[in-house]
Amino acid sequence: MKKLIVILLLAVLAWDLGVIFLGLNFGNEHFTEGVKDQYLEKTVTELNVANTVTSIVVNFRGFDTLGEVTVLFLAATALGGILYKKRHHVGERSVLFPSSSLVMSGSKLLFPAIILLGVYVFVHGHLSPGGGFQGGTIIATGFLLMLLAYDNYSVSHNLLSIVESLAGIFFVVIGLLGFMNHGTFLENFLPTGTLNSLFSGGVIPIVYILIGFKVAAELTGVIYTVLHEKD
């Protein structure tokens, strides 16, 4: 009986929410109201950036992105702190059986290509789809492949920590430079160049490259920490 009531209540709730969310009518007329049009217009006219998503993520709402980068940083820090006791025997891994030679040689071949793709994605973040978060994640998958394929593959934890810290510091410093030059944090202080060229958009590509480095270092660190966890 109790279960029946719960199911009934859940059904009513689901029906209600379904009606509400279907009624939102994504893509309809009223979605043109508000700030959207101004974003589309100012991305091209004032920032000279070809990718509106990038301009919103890095410039209009760059403060949010700084926050999100911090969230990732804290998550990596927290994971390292919690798994600390278990990490005393560095060098031994929780994956015990060796990889086949196919995986080993294949990943060696793929690794540079993956890194190159990742770098391409975050360097061209302001021109084509993708950006720092995506590029950084691609690079981290490259390291994941190597860590899975080779028992003795190791990444220097100190190096990762330094890359991650420096990227974060430069992000904040670029923001502060905007603050000093134009009076508001993260404001663009470099010439915006011409639309659709690699050197356009002022600080936007620089910030996205820094985010790429930071995300790559953090995710690699997380993978490394979890992979070497030992009970």
Added chain:
Amino acid sequence: MVGTPVLLVVIPLLAAFLIPLLGMIWKELVRIIPGLVLLYMFILSATLLNQVLHTGPIVEVIAGWRPPLGINLVFSPFSGFLVTLMTFIGLMVWIYSYRFKQNVDFEPAKKYFILLMMLVTGSVGIVLTGDIFNLFVFIEIVGISAYALTAFYTERNSAEAAFKYLFMGALASTFLLLAIMIIYTQLGTLNMADIASKMPEMNTTYKITALVFLLTAIGIEAEMFPLNGWAADAYTESPGPIGAAFAGIVAKAGVYAMVRIIFTMFDVDGTMQFMLYIGLITLIVAETTALRQDRLKRMLAYSSIGQMGLIMVAFGIGTAEGVFAALFLMFNHAIIKPLLFFSGSYLVYNSKDKFIHETNGMGKHIPITSILFALGAFAIVGLPPFAGFWSKLSILTAAADENMIIIIALILIVSIIELVYYLRVVNRIYFFKMAEGVEPKKPTLNALFVMVTLGVIILLVGFYPDAITGVLHKASGDLLDKTKYIQDVLLLNP
């Protein structure tokens, strides 16, 4: 000019990224830098608060885009008051735990101080931001730091507490994001002032759905009944100073977000009554549960949840006096509860299970800590002439002005319950014999300094409440003036 509000968020972030590097140079810097940053934040916010009390709110835009295009921060008397309070408590927690884990590994200590600093920064961000998605980001920052700090001892119980907290926090984030999505699809903006000004145009169905989602999400953070199941465990299992930080900083940020949503953004009839009744239920349930606890920190945790309920009741009254009382309660709770957590941690320092009966006879062995605990207990119950008395008096008069007799009666009954369980502990401290084999722990010098400072503030506000009421009146006036908030943000001079 020491700076602008944005530095309250940016400087700690910069420091958080710097600390791992500085730790490679000299390990002690990992402990020192967060303290310097918190000190800077406190000085900056106190200076800015002093300024806005005379000249009116500071609205700061970010990345050069004026609202509603970009993100903005609002440092008004209301938010400024809370930021100053939070940074002060953050500084106190830092001084208290400066030598925390000094003799053990370096790694956990490094994480502890980074996470503590980010906990304060995230809460400050929640209070300062004028943008609802930015609010979400800061809630995430506070959440991640809080989960990690709860699990800090990496034992079975703390892991369970952290998992509960993580689960509820993730649920809160989901609901918050859904609500933000609904609002954005209907109004096309994320700026709080812009949302507030366009709110009358919004379709009622969506408005109510968004409000319910928001209240569910923020209710989890603000420890509202019945969404506060995580809170008692998290307070109990986290390190002592972190319990103080949860009570004094994180819970305040949650209540702030709730108040901002109800008072400024939405215009739905009956939300005030909802807040009043849900606060009352939270108060009664939490205080009666506290009465039945046999562990000290768990009792303090339930007492803290109850106080949050009382603050919601005061906000729910909805008048200027009610808001004033709520802010006064927030101030007192932020000062007194950390004192109780700090001194309570020493009363059961060497005990494994932290039972209340293990405080027996502590009054003879650690007299200063004991007397400060007693002072905190009397103050939070609301005995004159301590600080808590004036806030309880002001909420009762605010309720009396609105003829809410039943509410007055319930608050008084609950106060008696509170008195019973606090006096029980104080009684044990002073009039019971200490059991065999219990070793009292003398507080360190910095812990003593923090506890005495908080105790002195309680006495000062108790004997001379006018020291704080001027600021509180301005802050409550600022919160209630919705039109001015919208104008300040949207009609900003470039």
